[in-house]
Amino acid sequence: MLKKEENELLVRIGPGTAMGTLLREYWMPALLSSEVPIPDCDPVRVRLLGEDLVGFRDTVGRPGLLGAHCPHRGASLFFGRNEESGLRCVYHGWKFNVDGQCLDMPNEPTESDFKDKIHQLAYPCEERGGVIWAYLGQRRPIPPLPGLEWLGLEPGQRYAARRVQFCNWVQALEGDIDQSHVSFLHRTLTPENGSTRHSNVDRIRTADTRPRFAALDTTAGVLIGAARDAGDAQQYWRITQFLLPFWSMTGPYGDNPIRHNRAWVPIDDEATLVFSVTFHPLRDLEEAELARMRKGTGAGYVGEANLLPRKSAPSGAWIPKANKSNDYFLDRSLQRTTLFSGIPEFWAQDAAMQEGMGVIFDRGREHLGTSDMGIIRVRQRLLGEARLRAESGQPPASALDPDLYGVRGAAVLLPESAAWVEATEDLRKVRPGYNPAGV
Ligand code: FES
Ligand SMILES: [Fe+2]
Numbered sequence: 001m002l003k004k005e006e007n008e009l010l011v012r013i014g015p016g017t018a019m020g021t022l023l024r025e026y027w028m029p030a031l032l033s034s035e036v037p038i039p040d041c042d043p044v045r046v047r048l049l050g051e052d053l054v055g056f057r058d059t060v061g062r063p064g065l066l067g068a069h070c071p072h073r074g075a076s077l078f079f080g081r082n083e084e085s086g087l088r089c090v091y092h093g094w095k096f097n098v099d100g101q102c103l104d105m106p107n108e109p110t111e112s113d114f115k116d117k118i119h120q121l122a123y124p125c126e127e128r129g130g131v132i133w134a135y136l137g138q139r140r141p142i143p144p145l146p147g148l149e150w151l152g153l154e155p156g157q158r159y160a161a162r163r164v165q166f167c168n169w170v171q172a173l174e175g176d177i178d179q180s181h182v183s184f185l186h187r188t189l190t191p192e193n194g195s196t197r198h199s200n201v202d203r204i205r206t207a208d209t210r211p212r213f214a215a216l217d218t219t220a221g222v223l224i225g226a227a228r229d230a231g232d233a234q235q236y237w238r239i240t241q242f243l244l245p246f247w248s249m250t251g252p253y254g255d256n257p258i259r260h261n262r263a264w265v266p267i268d269d270e271a272t273l274v275f276s277v278t279f280h281p282l283r284d285l286e287e288a289e290l291a292r293m294r295k296g297t298g299a300g301y302v303g304e305a306n307l308l309p310r311k312s313a314p315s316g317a318w319i320p321k322a323n324k325s326n327d328y329f330l331d332r333s334l335q336r337t338t339l340f341s342g343i344p345e346f347w348a349q350d351a352a353m354q355e356g357m358g359v360i361f362d363r364g365r366e367h368l369g370t371s372d373m374g375i376i377r378v379r380q381r382l383l384g385e386a387r388l389r390a391e392s393g394q395p396p397a398s399a400l401d402p403d404l405y406g407v408r409g410a411a412v413l414l415p416e417s418a419a420w421v422e423a424t425e426d427l428r429k430v431r432p433g434y435n436p437a438g439v
Contacts, residue, residue: 001363001364001365001366001367001368002363002364002366002379003364004362004364006363006383007360007362007363007364009383009386009387010170010363010379010382010383010386011168011169011170011171011269011360012269013049013050013169013266013268013269014049014050014051014268014269015049015050015051018386018387018389018390019382019386020049020050021386021389021390022245022382022385022386022389022396023049023136023245023246023266024049024136024137024138025137025139025143025245025389025395025396025399026137026146026244026245026398026399027126027133027134027135027143027145027146028048028049028133028134028135028136028246028263028265029131029132029133029263029265029275030046030048030053030055030065030125030131030132030133030134031044031046031055031063031131031132032130032131032132032160032161032162033063033127033130033131033132034130035055035132035317036055036056036057036063036132037057038057039057039058039059039060039061040057040058040059040082040083041056041057041082042056042082043055043056043077043078043080043082043087044056044078044312045068045078045312045313045314045316046065046314046315047267047268047271047314047315048134048136048265048266048267049136049266049268050266050267050268050269051067051136052067052068052069052314053065053066053067053068053123053134054066054067054068054076054077054078054080054087055132056080056082056087056098057082058082058085058086058087058097058098059083059084059085060085062098062125063098063125063127063132064087064097064098064099064122064125065122065123065125065132065134066087066096066098066100066120066121066122067100067120067121067122070089070091070094070120071094071102071118071119071120072089072091072092072094072118073091073092075089075090075091077089077096077120078312083095085097085103086098086103086104088104092106092107093105093106093107094106094107094115094118096120096122098122098125099122100119100120100121100122101119101120102115102116102118102119102120103115105118123135123136124142126145128145128151129148129150129151129153129158129160129277130155130158130160131160131275133145139395143395143399143400144400144402145402146243146247146402146404146405147402147403147404147405147406148247148261148405148406149259149261149279149281149406149407149408149430150259150261150277150279153279153280153281154284156284156285157279157280157281157283157284157285158277158278158279158280158285159277159278159279159285159289159290159293160275160276160277160278161276161293161301161302161318162273162274162275162276162315162318163273163274163276163301163302163307163318163319163320163347163351164267164271164272164273164274164315164318164319164320165271165272165273165274165351165354165355166270166271166272166323166324166355166359167270167271167272167354167355167357167358167359167360168266168269168270168272168359168360168361169246169264169265169266169272170264170379170382171272171354171357171360171361172264172272172274172354173242173246173248173264173272173378174354174375174378174379175350175353175354176240176248176250176262176264177222177224177240177242177248177374177375177378178372178374178375179211179213179224179226179238179240179371179374180209180210180211180226180371180372181353182205183205183206183208183209183211184209184340184341185340185341185349185350185353186340186341186346186349187202187205187206187339187340187341188202188338188339188340189337189338189339189340190337190338200439201236201253201411201439204228204229204230204236205228207228207229208228208229208230208236210371211226211227211228211238211371212226212227212370213225213226213227213370213371213372213373213374214227214373214420215373215374215377216377216421217377217381218241218404219397219398219401219404220243220244220397220398220401220404220405220407221241221242221243221244221247221378221381221398222241222242222374222377222378222381223239223240223241223242223421223428224239224240224241224242224373224374224377224378225237225238225239225420225421225424226238226239226240226374227414227420230413233415233416234413234414234415234416235413235414235415235416235418236411236412236413236439237410237411237412237413237414237420237423237424238250238251238409238410238411239251239409239410239411239412239420239424239427239428240374240409241407241408241409241428242374242378242381243398243404243405243407244381244382244385244396244398244399245382245385246263246264246265246266247261247262247263247405248261248262248263248264249261249262249407249408249409250262250409251409251410251411251412251438251439252408252409252410252411252437252438253411253438253439254437254438255437256282256435256437257435257437257438258278258279258280258285258289259278259279259280259281259408259409260276260277260278260279260300260409261276261277261279262274262275262276262277263275267314267315269359269360270359270360271315271359273315273318274347276300276301278293278300280435281430281434281435282433282435296345297345298345298346299346300346300347301347302318302320302322302345302347306320306321306322306345307319307320307321308320308321320347320348320351322343322344322345322348322351323351324352324355324356327352328343328345328348328349328351328352329343329344329345329348330342330343330352331343331344406429406430407428407429407430408427408428408429408430409428410424410427410428410436410438411438411439412424412427412438412439413439
């Protein structure tokens with residue numbers, strides 16, 4: 001349970017807020033490279049941390065992110081012409097490059113130097129891992145990108161997609177660090193007929209619905225362990241990494257496993273762009289694996305055919321057909337016979353719960369139990385970091401040290417007597433050629 005002021009501090013990320021200032025210390029995934037695929041392609045609307053921006057790629061291929069409103073009289077640069085290394089406002093023709101410099105002012109006298117005095121808001125961008133990253137902070141020099149494992153892999157080894165969730169970013173993030181819901185929300189009632197993707201794990205989760213939680217702060221975030229009885233004096237430990245400010249890494253399944261990272265990127269206070277990347281540390285993803293993710297069903301992705309027709313609104317390409325307006329395709333007969341939730345898609349089961357709270361839930365009305373320990377710890381960490389940033393003016397260590405992001409989630413069977421942090425230390429490291437099994 002949080003006091004009203006704490007809840008406000010936690011969820012608000014607009015310019016000038018304490019949490020917004022903390023988030024602006026970090027690079028964030030703004031667009032997939034494929035959304036501005038070629039030089040001089042069509043500009044796209046972007047909304048990040050409550051700020052309206054326009055993304056584009058210039059003639060030599062550099063990505064740019066400009067403030068949406070032209071500094072002349074405020075027309076939207078989304079309507080702009082992307083030409084000859086700059087975005088030209090179609091109202092009176094002013095033109096800006098990716099750095100925000102005004103290159104041309106064709107409605108002013110030729111001898112005027114007014115254009116040299118005009119700068120458009122432009123956020124630094126970098127392109128890596130098939131993603132255009134944006135830095136909305138003021139710090140110079142700009143810190144390095146986070147050293148996430150998949151950024152070092154070949155394009156064929158990763159797949160990324162996004163979806164919009166219409167609730168606050170912390171509410172959405174909390175779903176990924178809440179392990180106890182997995183025994184319920186995602187349960188298949190008839191595993192022999194339904195999803196048997198992780199049948200051993202499903203069996204454990206169904207048999208032991210009361211995981212014991214442990215959490216500890218790391219330099220970059222919080223390490224959350226959830227332990228379930230697995231029989232034979234063993235425990236199934238699933239270890240999730242929360243990494244500041246909005247990354248989550250859950251434990252993998254099976255031998256030589258595929259891995260997942262997610263970022264819960266605030267569009268504004270009331271909407272979140274869920275950025276998901278799936279990767280294999282050692283090999284290219286197989287065609288069948290890619291096809292499953294593109295199709296969506298059961299793969300944790302919405303699937304290309306299950307998105308609403310693309311709109312030009314910010315993130316308008318990533319709005320799922322299964323949404324609040326149709327109860328996420330809830331099917332009561334499925335609920336009686338096959339799926340605990342009755343909601344067909346895995347990701348939609350989560351979305352239904354998190355959006356169903358309302359866009360910003362009043363955490364003063366919660367009653368948290370021992371199974372919410374990870375969530376409590378992550379909230380306290382975020383609040384603590386935001387306060388510290390506000391008081392000190394200094395960036396968190398994690399914003400400056402990319403190596404802190406070279407870590408993994410883990411899932412492992414351990415003897416009951418094992419100390420989980422020490423026993424999983426090696427599993428949580430990123431090392432070339434090393435991809436230990438999950439459970
Ligand atoms: S409003 Fe953009 S050039 Fe006038
Ligand atoms: Fe979930």
